[in-house]
Amino acid sequence: MPNTARWAATFTLTATLTATAVCAPLAGAALAAAEPSPAGLYAPSALVLTTGRGEAAATVTPERAVTLTCAPRPSGTHPAAALACAELRDSDGDFEALAGSTEAKCTKQYAPVVVTVEGVWRGKRVAYERTFANECLKNASATALYAF
Template sequence: MARTRLLFACLALAAPLVPATAQAAPLTALLPASGLTLSVQPERGTPSTTQLNCEPAGGAHRHARQACDQLMPVEGDFRKLREAGAMCTMELNPTKATLRGKWRAKRIDFQQVYSNPCVLRANTGKVFDF
């Protein structure tokens, strides 16, 4: 009984030593506002997948900042992107592009097949250029 009282007395004395300003940041402040999983699967070639986070830009995408910068003005709708001056050959290599995740509070689940990887990049800017 005496040990319990001593323990509570020590805890009561130590409590004011803990700074009042030491608060954990809310979990939502640590998560990116947008997180997307991107996949490219050419009929002939190696499939690849990456993660793109925006606000703040990051993830494994090698052009994360540029891709996020292109997605901001179109509110995450990468179908509104076009690579200015892009020229592609007429090679037939059907390439499936898949995008899943969230853009701000909106869920995204999209899949489309392009005639070849160049046409994919020409139509989606830096988003699928990883």
């Protein structure tokens, strides 16, 4: 092969390798930016729920805390994450609207229990606190959300 042809082949190969090395990562980043990730399709829904004995969260030391993530799929340390997320979806994130058991038979003993919920529900910040007269009423108020 003549010297000129060898130089041309080497230059072409070098140019091709350089272009691939420089442009391939840029093309990959452009493609990644154009395609939404599955996690980007869902507004975040991640909550921390706590419970403790007393009348107000400001004066109560939490006795138990769990995490609950509802999007893209139910998860967390909540013992019934799927059911709790279903309750929240049905109430559209309205903690006051959660329907509980109307057949619960609870004593009238006053031993207040405070439940707090803090985090993000469908992309919006939430902070909720509710005091129940006793543990039985707390458990009856929402079939799964507060049962931890």
